[in-house]
Amino acid sequence: xxxxxxxxxxxxxxxxxxxxxxxxxxxxxxxxxxxxxxxxxxxxxxxxxxxxxxxxxxxxxxxxxxxxxxxxxxxxxxxxxxxxxxxxxxxxxxxxxxxxxxxxxxxxxxxxxxxxxxxxxxxxxxxxxxxxxxxxxxxxxxxxxxxxxxxxxxxxxxxxxxxxxxxxxxxxxxxxxxxxxxxxxxxxxxxxxxxxxxxxxxxxxxxxxxxxxxxxxxxxxxxxxxxxxxxxxxxxxxxxxxxxxxxxxxxxxxxxxxxxxxxxxxx
Numbered sequence: 001x002x003x004x005x006x007x008x009x010x011x012x013x014x015x016x017x018x019x020x021x022x023x024x025x026x027x028x029x030x031x032x033x034x035x036x037x038x039x040x041x042x043x044x045x046x047x048x049x050x051x052x053x054x055x056x057x058x059x060x061x062x063x064x065x066x067x068x069x070x071x072x073x074x075x076x077x078x079x080x081x082x083x084x085x086x087x088x089x090x091x092x093x094x095x096x097x098x099x100x101x102x103x104x105x106x107x108x109x110x111x112x113x114x115x116x117x118x119x120x121x122x123x124x125x126x127x128x129x130x131x132x133x134x135x136x137x138x139x140x141x142x143x144x145x146x147x148x149x150x151x152x153x154x155x156x157x158x159x160x161x162x163x164x165x166x167x168x169x170x171x172x173x174x175x176x177x178x179x180x181x182x183x184x185x186x187x188x189x190x191x192x193x194x195x196x197x198x199x200x201x202x203x204x205x206x207x208x209x210x211x212x213x214x215x216x217x218x219x220x221x222x223x224x225x226x227x228x229x230x231x232x233x234x235x236x237x238x239x240x241x242x243x244x245x246x247x248x249x250x251x252x253x254x255x256x257x258x259x260x261x262x263x264x265x266x267x
Contacts, residue, residue: 003016007045011050011203014040014051016060025060026063037101044211047105050108061116105218108128117139128202130186137174140172161183209264211266212267248265
């Protein structure tokens with residue numbers, strides 16, 4: 001199994017596990033990861049996903065250049081194909097873009113080592129990122145004559161100050177965890193042995209909240225980022241109204257008045 005899954009309570013932990021290749025992404029790994037994410041999306045018992053890498057050396061170092069060999073198909077042929085056949089025709093980068101999965105459940109990246117290229121682009125698609133001491137980050141594509149192919153620069157510019165993002169991408173340098181913590185790319189740096197435990201602690205705290213409200217917050221975060229204040233407020237009000245009459249909102253208010261922990265059911 002190139003991606004393993006473990007479920008604890010309402011949290012699914014997915015492990016990209018190709019340690020011999022520093023958890024590089026080949027076609028099989030990408031398809032397995034996407035399938036696990038779809039299952040997490042469609043399982044109402046799963047409320048949070050933790051994504052990490054196998055072993056202690058790497059979270060993920062990006063695409064496996066041996067496992068994503070070029071296809072005889074031209075780029076034009078691949079471009080006009082759907083995602084799966086396009087991947088078989090050399091456009092494997094489409095499988096690395098998770099936006100089509102519409103995963104409205106929070107994802108936490110537990111970054112346990114090198115997080116480079118497509119690995120960083122994968123982490124940038126997570127909502128929360130924490131890292132172990134010694135983890136490194138980079139988008140080194142310019143070093144090998146390419147560009148970050150999965151909106152890496154676009155997402156990085158939204159995650160950290162623009163000058164820091166441009167320096168990171170233009171130089172292709174690897175940046176230490178403590179430095180990117182200062183930039184805001186990650187929220188915490190912990191010891192290697194504490195990483196998964198801390199990720200699970202955050203995940204369980206999120207999972208204890210009302211699931212529909214959590215999903216609404218994630219969708220609002222992505223859908224309102226580019227909107228004007230007025231348009232963002234209009235969409236926010238719509239989500240607020242959708243949740244207003246839910247069982248969970250009534251339970252939350254009742255639990256507050258009764259001074260007890262709420263029991264949410266996702267309805």
